[in-house]
Amino acid sequence: MKKRVLIFGATGTVGAGALLECLDHPEIGEVLCIVRRPTGRSHPKLREIIHRDFLDFATIASDMHDIDGCFWAVGTPSSGADEQAYIRVEHDYVAAAARALHKQSPQCCFVFGSGAGADETETSRQLWARVKGRAENAVLGLGFKHALIFRPGTIAPRRGIKHNVPVYGLAAWLAPLMRPFGMATSTEEIGRAFIAAVLGKGAEQPARIRLGSAEINTLAKLA
Numbered sequence: 001m002k003k004r005v006l007i008f009g010a011t012g013t014v015g016a017g018a019l020l021e022c023l024d025h026p027e028i029g030e031v032l033c034i035v036r037r038p039t040g041r042s043h044p045k046l047r048e049i050i051h052r053d054f055l056d057f058a059t060i061a062s063d064m065h066d067i068d069g070c071f072w073a074v075g076t077p078s079s080g081a082d083e084q085a086y087i088r089v090e091h092d093y094v095a096a097a098a099r100a101l102h103k104q105s106p107q108c109c110f111v112f113g114s115g116a117g118a119d120e121t122e123t124s125r126q127l128w129a130r131v132k133g134r135a136e137n138a139v140l141g142l143g144f145k146h147a148l149i150f151r152p153g154t155i156a157p158r159r160g161i162k163h164n165v166p167v168y169g170l171a172a173w174l175a176p177l178m179r180p181f182g183m184a185t186s187t188e189e190i191g192r193a194f195i196a197a198v199l200g201k202g203a204e205q206p207a208r209i210r211l212g213s214a215e216i217n218t219l220a221k222l223a
Contacts, residue, residue: 002029003198004066008097009073010039014113016161017187018071018194025195025223032063054093057100064104069198072097073113078128090131095138102142109146109198112139113190116153116183116212136210148197149210152190153183161187182214192220199223
């Protein structure tokens with residue numbers, strides 16, 4: 001049976017990459033995107049829900065029923081950010097969405113797009129690392145049947161996708177140099193790794209695990 005997946009953040013760089021891979025994959029039957037603005041894409045598999053309040057999903061809870069896999073790719077730069085606003089986007093949004101989804105689809109495979117260097121002890125002096133780690137823990141603590149944390153390093157955009165944040169785009173030029181050291185991946189590989197996880201590939205891995213760039217790339221080959 002083909003899988004039904006949900007993507008948050010499909011208008012961003014990483015989310016758009018996951019969306020393209022899911023639309024192309026023969027074992028993905030439907031892609032639901034919950035977005036605050038339209039993706040601008042059209043495809044027979046794609047259905048979009050415009051939803052403004054990422055702290056309350058009560059009005060669209062029924063749409064989260066029977067989801068096989070969810071990819072969270074919502075994020076905001078930490079540089080110069082107001083702390084409370086950053087926490088709201090990077091922690092509160094995903095915690096609210098994951099809780100709502102778990103009520104409707106507890107058997108779902110939830111993949112949280114975090115970042116290399118996130119601190120699951122929540123004690124880092126760096127705001128982004130501390131908050132990302134807190135968000136990771138919130139997702140892992142909900143009890144999804146399968147939950148993965150993707151911690152990519154440098155991300156190379158593929159298939160015409162561009163980084164929305166200029167500094168990330170500059171860093172992406174280093175991806176070929178960093179890949180041999182397991183510190184780089186691509187939007188394409190992240191999307192395919194998500195699909196592999198939803199399809200139950202790499203099932204020998206623990207049900208809840210954090211994957212860096214090298215592990216993401218390995219998992220992507222199984223999709």
